[in-house]
Amino acid sequence: MSINITFPDGAIKQFDAPITGIEIADSISSGLRRNSVAITVNGEQWDLTREITADATVDIITRDTDAGLEVLRHDAAHVMAEAVKELYPETQVTIGPSIENGFYYDFAREEAFTPEDLIAIEARMKEIVKRNEAIVREVWDRDDAIEYFKGIGEVYKAEIIADLPESETITVYKQGEFLDLCRGPHLPSTGILRDGFKLTKLAGAYWRGDSNNAQLQRIYGTAWSDKKQLKAYLRRMEEAEKRDHRKLGKALDLFHMQDEAPGSVFWHPKGWAVYQAVQQYMGVKQYERGYQEIKTPQVVDISLWEKSGHASKFGDDMFTLSTDDRDYAIKPMNCPCHVQVFNQGLKSYRDLPLRLAEFGSCHRNEMSGALHGIMRVRSFVQDDAHIFCTEDQIQEEVKEFIDFLHEVYADFGFDQIVYKLSTRPEQRVGSDEDWDRAEQALEQALNDNGLEWDLQPGEGAFYGPKIEFSLKDCIGRLWQCGTVQVDFSMPGRLGAEYIAEDGSKQVPVMLHRAILGSLERFLGILIEQHAGALPAWLAPQQAMVATIVTDANDYAQEVLKALRNAGIRAEVDLRNEKIGYKVREHSLQKIPAILCIGKREAEEGTVAVRRFGSKAQTVMPLEEFIEQFQTEIDDKQLSVTEQTSAS
RNA sequence: GCCUGCAUAGCUCAGUAGGUAGAGCAACUGACUUGUAAUCAGUAGGUCGUUGGUUCGAUUCCGACUGCAGGCUCCA
Numbered sequence A: 001m002s003i004n005i006t007f008p009d010g011a012i013k014q015f016d017a018p019i020t021g022i023e024i025a026d027s028i029s030s031g032l033r034r035n036s037v038a039i040t041v042n043g044e045q046w047d048l049t050r051e052i053t054a055d056a057t058v059d060i061i062t063r064d065t066d067a068g069l070e071v072l073r074h075d076a077a078h079v080m081a082e083a084v085k086e087l088y089p090e091t092q093v094t095i096g097p098s099i100e101n102g103f104y105y106d107f108a109r110e111e112a113f114t115p116e117d118l119i120a121i122e123a124r125m126k127e128i129v130k131r132n133e134a135i136v137r138e139v140w141d142r143d144d145a146i147e148y149f150k151g152i153g154e155v156y157k158a159e160i161i162a163d164l165p166e167s168e169t170i171t172v173y174k175q176g177e178f179l180d181l182c183r184g185p186h187l188p189s190t191g192i193l194r195d196g197f198k199l200t201k202l203a204g205a206y207w208r209g210d211s212n213n214a215q216l217q218r219i220y221g222t223a224w225s226d227k228k229q230l231k232a233y234l235r236r237m238e239e240a241e242k243r244d245h246r247k248l249g250k251a252l253d254l255f256h257m258q259d260e261a262p263g264s265v266f267w268h269p270k271g272w273a274v275y276q277a278v279q280q281y282m283g284v285k286q287y288e289r290g291y292q293e294i295k296t297p298q299v300v301d302i303s304l305w306e307k308s309g310h311a312s313k314f315g316d317d318m319f320t321l322s323t324d325d326r327d328y329a330i331k332p333m334n335c336p337c338h339v340q341v342f343n344q345g346l347k348s349y350r351d352l353p354l355r356l357a358e359f360g361s362c363h364r365n366e367m368s369g370a371l372h373g374i375m376r377v378r379s380f381v382q383d384d385a386h387i388f389c390t391e392d393q394i395q396e397e398v399k400e401f402i403d404f405l406h407e408v409y410a411d412f413g414f415d416q417i418v419y420k421l422s423t424r425p426e427q428r429v430g431s432d433e434d435w436d437r438a439e440q441a442l443e444q445a446l447n448d449n450g451l452e453w454d455l456q457p458g459e460g461a462f463y464g465p466k467i468e469f470s471l472k473d474c475i476g477r478l479w480q481c482g483t484v485q486v487d488f489s490m491p492g493r494l495g496a497e498y499i500a501e502d503g504s505k506q507v508p509v510m511l512h513r514a515i516l517g518s519l520e521r522f523l524g525i526l527i528e529q530h531a532g533a534l535p536a537w538l539a540p541q542q543a544m545v546a547t548i549v550t551d552a553n554d555y556a557q558e559v560l561k562a563l564r565n566a567g568i569r570a571e572v573d574l575r576n577e578k579i580g581y582k583v584r585e586h587s588l589q590k591i592p593a594i595l596c597i598g599k600r601e602a603e604e605g606t607v608a609v610r611r612f613g614s615k616a617q618t619v620m621p622l623e624e625f626i627e628q629f630q631t632e633i634d635d636k637q638l639s640v641t642e643q644t645s646a647s
Numbered sequence B: 001g002c003c004u005g006c007a008u009a010g011c012u013c014a015g016u017a018g019g020u021a022g023a024g025c026a027a028c029u030g031a032c033u034u035g036u037a038a039u040c041a042g043u044a045g046g047u048c049g050u051u052g053g054u055u056c057g058a059u060u061c062c063g064a065c066u067g068c069a070g071g072c073u074c075c076a
Helices: A021-028 A030-035 A066-087 A115-131 A142-151 A155-163 A227-242 A245-251 A269-288 A302-308 A310-317 A335-343 A391-411 A432-448 A519-529 A550-565 A579-588 A599-604 A622-634 A640-646
Strands: A002-006 A012-016 A036-041 A044-046 A056-062 A102-108 A135-140 A170-175 A178-181 A197-206 A215-223 A299-301 A320-323 A326-330 A354-363 A379-389 A417-422 A453-456 A466-472 A478-487 A509-518 A543-547 A570-573 A593-597 A606-611 A617-621
Touching: A012 A021, A021 A030, A021 A036, A021 A056, A030 A036, A030 A056, A036 A066, A056 A066, A066 A102, A066 A115, A066 A170, A066 A178, A066 A215, A102 A197, A115 A197, A115 A215, A135 A142, A142 A155, A142 A170, A142 A178, A155 A178, A197 A227, A215 A227, A245 A519, A269 A354, A269 A379, A269 A391, A269 A509, A269 A519, A299 A302, A302 A310, A302 A326, A302 A335, A335 A354, A335 A379, A335 A509, A379 A391, A379 A519, A391 A432, A391 A466, A391 A478, A391 A509, A417 A432, A432 A466, A432 A478, A478 A519, A509 A519, A543 A550, A543 A579, A550 A570, A550 A593, A550 A599, A550 A622, A579 A593, A593 A599, A593 A622, A599 A606, A606 A622, A617 A622
Parallel strands: A002 A056, A417 A453, A543 A570, A543 A593
Antiparallel strands: A002 A012, A036 A044, A036 A056, A102 A215, A135 A170, A170 A178, A197 A215, A299 A326, A320 A326, A354 A379, A379 A509, A417 A466, A466 A478, A478 A509, A593 A606, A606 A617
């Protein structure tokens, strides 16, 4: 019997059935056969060795594509599990998927794996690849599968199968002595994995992601189509590490943290200069967009947090104190305080939308394991604002906000933004009708802005759904910064109301929103994004005046004064050192402009400018430099190259 | 909070198979007046995170605690 196989380019070829993916690949070219790892058959991913018995549309998956890498990574996880079972037979295997850049497998074992074990496991994996064991797919009866895995002591596997929907076909893959439940697809044999993998780290992970369950041992690895790709990836990771904000924060003398104040930042003069630049920028932008800035108290009676619902949901994570028989909490967030400001005086529908903003200092007793540099801290400042409005105004306000956020992120040099819509969680306040309307409003706003977004069911705040705006950092980690949340419940709980057009009392809708999120976290991301070399408008020290000879000291002081008068953050280096030494030091500090001053410059009233990232020096009159540099700062130019191309 | 690992000079790191530690840079002193990524010489600097235990003796071995790192969980 012959069947028609349709290829991605529309070509149709006849084959004698049954035929396998590997035979199809071979019929096209030996190169394709060598590089193929799986095949898409009528939209479903199949093993290359699985027989195709009827007409089908196929697409051969090669090892260098995203789908191919996923297959390789999944196989790497299986090979790792096989290696672990060979070396430590008492270990139980659970699940092992492919992930971005690699794979992991979760194991249950009494004894902890050590870093030395990883080396042994990796070596055994290489052996298994060398053995080139055939990987065979088998369809099993559900109960037989459960019995089998129970029989060999793999209770986790048995549990997974028992929980699979009845309709699911139970497939088992066999390689050598190792048998694993898996949907596939997999490589025809272990040898095809080749040597582009490496085990990277050891971690704990809860069974089924629930902290009430047993903790398993997770081994992470990275896997690529070949060794060259692997090496390139490892180099990328090394580069990324150099950008780490904790390293740069120390090297550039921006901030420090110490044992006595875990999760809190000591900002040094230079770091604080950046912090201030960011905050002042936001203040101006908010004013331009119709926000009014306020400031609310740090220590507030616990009763307010009980009314708002925060105490019951986050009580354990709040810093509390009592004095004079009264219980207080250090504010973990600003919203209830903002409602208090709204509640002062009688509000009219004419006052809406009312946009109250605060650089609100908040404290949260985050779990010790959650802390991470200045990205996740216990003491932080939010660029927080709450918009009190009518239901009709939600759409427009959210749309406005998204536009605002895009403008801000672009100014800071971010163009990769990930949008997520988080909907009602299990533990929540407010009626289902309110949640329906709130979720709809946000979804509408995202779609109206033509944005691509992911849904995160159940991830909303306890008082309302939210859109999360995340930025991708240099290591590819996603950091949530901006957010906008629709809240139908808190204003009512805290007694907010306004007089409507018809004279009736109405409860306003409250939009919670932030663009930077936490300033601490945002600065961390900013440092990593720019590898510490902040654009001139954000740099802590924008210009450094460095003298070549002591005779130029007086003129250098004049230059410093002129720069500072022009609003430029400048310093002067009069030390008795060689100019090469000074240039090196200030270049390492990534200062955007170094102005070298020697005898010639002093006589001519010029400066010799050396820009960060360039070895070239340009001698120009002081006034010209100031004018040019000021424009660069005012326009928030992101790089000098942009400046030259723009002018 | 949980799992694994780590904690030595201001910084980056070495070291001690148990006998109280060393380099480079930085700091300080002196000389050098210098033209674009490190001038030379000298000096000083450490309860080896805290705290118990084992030992004649612990920075080193064991335990607890604190902090940090990578994950997991959490993130108003």
